[in-house]
Structure formats: C-alpha cells, structure tokens
Amino acid sequence: MQIAIMVYPGFTALDFIGPYEVLRNLPGAEVRFVWHEPGPITADSGVLLIGATHSFDETPSPDIVLIPGGLTSFEHARDEKVLDWVRRAHATSTWTTSVCSGSVILAAAGVLKGRRATSHWMALPMLKPFGVQTVGDQRIVHDDKVLTAAGVSAGIDLGMWLFGQIAGDAKARAVQLVIEYDPQPPYDSGHLSKASAATKATASALLSRDTARNGQLTAPVALLWDAAIGRVRKKAASAR
Amino acid sequence: MQIAIMVYPGFTALDFIGPYEVLRNLPGAEVRFVWHEPGPITADSGVLLIGATHSFDETPSPDIVLIPGGLTSFEHARDEKVLDWVRRAHATSTWTTSVCSGSVILAAAGVLKGRRATSHWMALPMLKPFGVQTVGDQRIVHDDKVLTAAGVSAGIDLGMWLFGQIAGDAKARAVQLVIEYDPQPPYDSGHLSKASAATKATASALLSRDTARNGQLTAPVALLWDAAIGRVRKKAASAR
Numbered sequence: 001m002q003i004a005i006m007v008y009p010g011f012t013a014l015d016f017i018g019p020y021e022v023l024r025n026l027p028g029a030e031v032r033f034v035w036h037e038p039g040p041i042t043a044d045s046g047v048l049l050i051g052a053t054h055s056f057d058e059t060p061s062p063d064i065v066l067i068p069g070g071l072t073s074f075e076h077a078r079d080e081k082v083l084d085w086v087r088r089a090h091a092t093s094t095w096t097t098s099v100c101s102g103s104v105i106l107a108a109a110g111v112l113k114g115r116r117a118t119s120h121w122m123a124l125p126m127l128k129p130f131g132v133q134t135v136g137d138q139r140i141v142h143d144d145k146v147l148t149a150a151g152v153s154a155g156i157d158l159g160m161w162l163f164g165q166i167a168g169d170a171k172a173r174a175v176q177l178v179i180e181y182d183p184q185p186p187y188d189s190g191h192l193s194k195a196s197a198a199t200k201a202t203a204s205a206l207l208s209r210d211t212a213r214n215g216q217l218t219a220p221v222a223l224l225w226d227a228a229i230g231r232v233r234k235k236a237a238s239a240r
Numbered sequence: 241m242q243i244a245i246m247v248y249p250g251f252t253a254l255d256f257i258g259p260y261e262v263l264r265n266l267p268g269a270e271v272r273f274v275w276h277e278p279g280p281i282t283a284d285s286g287v288l289l290i291g292a293t294h295s296f297d298e299t300p301s302p303d304i305v306l307i308p309g310g311l312t313s314f315e316h317a318r319d320e321k322v323l324d325w326v327r328r329a330h331a332t333s334t335w336t337t338s339v340c341s342g343s344v345i346l347a348a349a350g351v352l353k354g355r356r357a358t359s360h361w362m363a364l365p366m367l368k369p370f371g372v373q374t375v376g377d378q379r380i381v382h383d384d385k386v387l388t389a390a391g392v393s394a395g396i397d398l399g400m401w402l403f404g405q406i407a408g409d410a411k412a413r414a415v416q417l418v419i420e421y422d423p424q425p426p427y428d429s430g431h432l433s434k435a436s437a438a439t440k441a442t443a444s445a446l447l448s449r450d451t452a453r454n455g456q457l458t459a460p461v462a463l464l465w466d467a468a469i470g471r472v473r474k475k476a477a478s479a480r
Contacts, residue, residue: 014261014419021254024285025446031287040291045264047271049291051280120420139424151420161426173429174442179254180360180391182430183423184379186401189413190422202414206265
C-alpha cells in the first residue's frame with residue numbers, strides 16, 4: 001500500500017508526522033514524501049529539514065494521499081503542477097486525506113467541491129469559496145473516501161481512525177499502544193470552543209508570523225544527503 | 241533560548257516533532273537538530289530523512305536538551321561521544337529532557353542516577369540498571385530540571401508542560417490552540433493499564449521489527465541539500 005505524503009516549503013511538520021507514525025505500521029506500507037523533485041524541504045520553522053524522496057511524476061497513483069498544512073499552503077494551492085498531481089492521484093486513490101490547512105490544497109484542486117470537510121480553525125473560512133460544506137466542530141470529517149482533519153495535532157487522530165478502517169480495530173489498538181497515545185494535555189484550550197478571546201488573539205498572532213527564509217550554500221554534506229536519499233529510494237524500489 | 245534536539249539513525253520522529261512543534265514557539269527559540277556532524281539522519285521507518293543542522297561540538301551548552309527515543313537508542317547509549325555531549329550539555333542546561341526510550345541515553349550518561357524518571361513502557365525496565373527510580377504510571381515525570389516523558393506521543397504533553405513552565409500558562413494555552421491540541425483518540429488503549437494482553441502482544445511484535453537499512457548513492461540532489469543546510473545554519477548563526 002503506497003502512502004504519498006506531499007511535503008512543501010513551509011509545511012507544519014506535526015501535521016504529517018502524526019499520521020506517518022501511525023500509518024507506516026500498515027501491512028505492506030510504502031511511505032513516500034513527494035514534491036516537484038526529491039530533495040530537502042524546509043518547514044515553516046525554517047530550521048527543520050525533511051527529505052522529499054520522490055517526485056510527483058514518479059508517484060502517479062498512490063493508495064493514500066495525505067496533504068499536510070502550513071502557512072504556505074495557500075500559495076501552493078495556486079501551483080498548477082501541485083493541483084494536477086492531487087487531481088490525478090485522487091482519481092485512483094483509496095483514500096484522499098488532509099490535515100490542517102492542507103484541505104485548502106484539496107479544495108483548490110476541486111476534490112472538496114460539494115463535500116463536508118474541515119481544516120485548521122484559522123483556515124476554515126478559506127474553504128467556502130471552493131464550494132465546501134465546512135465543519136468546524138469535528139476533529140475528523142469523512143465524506144466518501146475523502147478524509148480531512150482539524151489543525152496540526154488532529155493528524156494523529158486522522159491516522160488512528162484511518163488505520164482502523166484499513167487494518168481493523170485490533171491492530172489499531174496495538175499501534176495506539178506502540179505510540180503510547182494516551183494524551184494528557186496540561187491545558188484545555190485546544191479547540192476554539194474552549195479557548196478565551198485572549199488565547200485566540202495570542203494564537204492568531206503566533207500563526208501570522210512570517211516564516212520565510214533565505215540563505216546561501218554552506219555545509220558540504222552533499223554525499224551524505226545523496227547516500228540518504230539513495231537508501232530511501234532503493235528501499236521503495238525493492239518494496240515494489 | 242537554544243533548544244538542542246539530538247537526532248540519531250533510527251529515531252522515532254513523533255518523539256521530538258511533537259515537542260518541537262510546541263517549543264519552537266518559545267520567545268527567542270533557536271532550535272537545533274544535533275548529531276556527530278550535520279547531514280541527513282534516517283528515521284526508524286527507513287523512509288523519513290531529517291536534517292541534523294549542527295554538530296555536538298558546535299552545540300556545547302544548549303538551554304534545553306531533548307533526547308528522543310527509537311529502537312536504536314540502546315546502541316547509541318553506548319556511544320561515548322554521545323554520552324559525553326549529554327553530560328556536558330546537562331551540566332549547564334536549564335532543562336534536560338527525554339521522550340520515549342531517549343531516557344535510556346540520559347540514564348547511560350548518568351543523568352538519571354537516583355532520579356525519578358519514565359520512558360516508553362517497553363524500555364522502562366532498561367532504566368533500572370542505571371539506578372533510576374522508574375515511574376510507569378505518569379505521562380511526564382519531572383525531577384529537578386530533568387524531565388522525562390512516556391512513549392512517542394507523550395512528547396507533545398512534555399512540550400506543553402515545559403512551555404508553560406518557561407513562558408507561562410497564557411502563552412501555553414495559545415500554543416495549544418495553534419496546534420489544535422484537543423485530542424480525540426478513536427480507541428482507548430494508549431497505556432498498558434488500558435490495553436489487553438492481545439493488544440500488548442501485537443504492539444510488542446510491531447516494536448521488535450528490524451528497521452536497519454542499507455543502500456547506495458543515487459539522486460544527485462547535493463546542491464539542494466547544501467543550500468537547505470546552509471539556510472538553516474545561517475539563520476541559527478544570525479540568531480546569536
């Protein structure tokens with residue numbers, strides 16, 4: 001089962017690392033991190049690098065498509081190559097999923113037209129122009145084979161739910177124990193309905209930070225990166 | 241505030257991506273991913289690459305030390321260079337922390353001797369030979385400036401708790417809303433006390449998979465990687 005997680009400059013890492021940590025335990029799972037081409041992709045923080053292992057062209061028909069969110073999801077939602085890949089992958093996927101503002105990319109590709117879907121609370125209004133029936137009070141929304149989750153950490157719940165649908169409750173419970181997913185948040189302001197106006201204002205300010213980054217070449221670690229990408233691609237190839 | 245997250249071959253990504261997603265919002269946060277040298281590090285899944293941005297030698301005195309877990313934490317707990325860095329960093333840190341079996345590395349470095357600490361349920365017994373007072377029924381254990389968390393997803397709770405200690409409850413609640421941390425697991429087997437014997441047996445089997453990977457050079461994406469590492473290092477340098 002091929003799981004294609006789209007990574008893009010400005011992604012929010014927890015959006016997809018949560019479901020990745022769950023779904024990689026699916027029997028026969030082949031996880032790919034896809035972008036225009038293989039290489040390092042910088043997170044919204046500007047300090048975390050994650051490797052795109054395969055290109056869009058190399059990954060035309062994954063079984064599961066997962067689009068994470070990030071402050072830049074809105075600009076990538078105007079990238080026709082991205083939208084074309086999402087449309088083609090969705091046409092043959094078993095499940096098409098998003099976490100956080102990744103749903104904006106699904107919406108821009110037309111995948112959510114007329115469907116019930118959710119997103120990060122701050123991105124939810126952006127779905128309406130695409131003809132989406134937005135749902136703000138559910139952690140995960142499933143409409144046929146399209147699964148959308150709320151913000152960032154909601155991806156773990158999406159992953160657990162989807163794992164159960166595919167592999168059954170017994171295996172899903174085992175994965176929950178593997179990742180010791182017995183959450184005990186020390187606060188209770190994780191949803192708009194539970195947060196004060198001051199908390200929402202501070203959260204909105206944090207979300208509006210500009211995380212654009214620029215730089216120059218340094219660190220000659222080229223061979224290390226090549227070797228690492230090579231190992232991942234070799235494994236993916238031998239798994240087919 | 242410098243936050244040094246140790247990454248190593250075989251790490252479990254969610255262990256540190258959870259707290260990273262929270263702690264990077266600390267005022268003046270400079271997050272570094274440290275290893276023997278900068279370069280791509282392969283996760284336990286063999287398909288996820290994360291960039292180590294700085295070496296141990298470049299990062300002698302971080303304010304916060306975070307050691308994630310992974311099936312290979314036991315072998316890295318015998319790497320004297322790793323243990324020496326942990327000891328020196330702990331000597332001047334404000335907080336020394338671990339998630340999952342990362343506590344085995346803290347214990348091997350002598351940081352947990354005589355202290356109360358926790359770990360992933362499967363790794364907990366490995367702490368006893370190091371003179372640790374193991375605690376299996378707490379999600380997060382704090383003993384003076386040493387903070388240890390249970391398995392994998394417990395790192396999010398560790399990050400939330402630590403953020404609150406450093407920046408206060410009001411800002412912590414805002415970060416909880418930013419990452420929409422309002423967990424709703426579709427199952428309730430995330431702790432040994434809640435899991436059946438069958439669930440524990442299946443989980444143990446999943447955890448014992450061999451995730452060792454080998455490979456060869458391919459993918460000439462050297463310049464991309466260099467540029468990415470360069471951007472991260474330049475940002476870190478300019479932040480000081």
